[in-house]
Amino acid sequence: MTDFLTVRGLHAGYEGSTVLHGVDLDVAEGGVVALLGRNGVGKSTLINTLMGLVPSDSGSVLIDGHEVAGRRPDVVAARGVALVPQGRRIFAPLTVDEHLAISGRRSKNGAWSRARVLDLLPRLGERLRHRGDQLSGGEQQMLAIARALLSNPRLMLLDEPSDGLAPGIVAQVGDVVRDMCTGGMTVLLVEQDLRLAFSVADRIAVMEKGRIVLNTTTADFRSDAERARSLLGVG
Incomplete structure (x- = not known):
């Protein structure tokens, strides 16, 4: 299987502080890591660096064979990458309908049309006239995902989509991610909810101190509970 995302020796951080210390990571086309x-440990910094929101100091980021390290976010997006950021970052004054209309302008052609997105996320269809600040946390998360899907990406970066959500809504997020993958989308998911991660991912990567220290299949990771607890700091 061909890798759609290839990261080699990536260093990045913020003024006066290096967070990523030579990250190496591969995500196969159509796979979920x-x-x-x-x-x-640097998970969100990695996601934001891949998207071009945090400048890289050195290293390589290949998207479908094209180098994007150090490029602007719009250049990265043009290569077929979309981000669902941590905290959702919905525009409070805009209605759901306005969010979708703006997002839909970026890509008029593609499998993810407005109709398909609303079919997948019917609650948004019921809330079209509601502003962003009138939505529940779960509705905001679904809107953030819908907004990204309407750009018809080939690689979706999801940064802790379960954060602050009730278990039932987290399960819905899992259903949406699985629906993306059915269509062949490649997904890199940063997540603290292990049930969600295990339910959608075919591979698990673990980060420590700005480096990837383990990259294995989900089945192998789950089979070694002691190592998993040690790496993740859980009891």
């Missing part, structure tokens, strides 16, 4: 690790 769940990126796990304790808080503060």
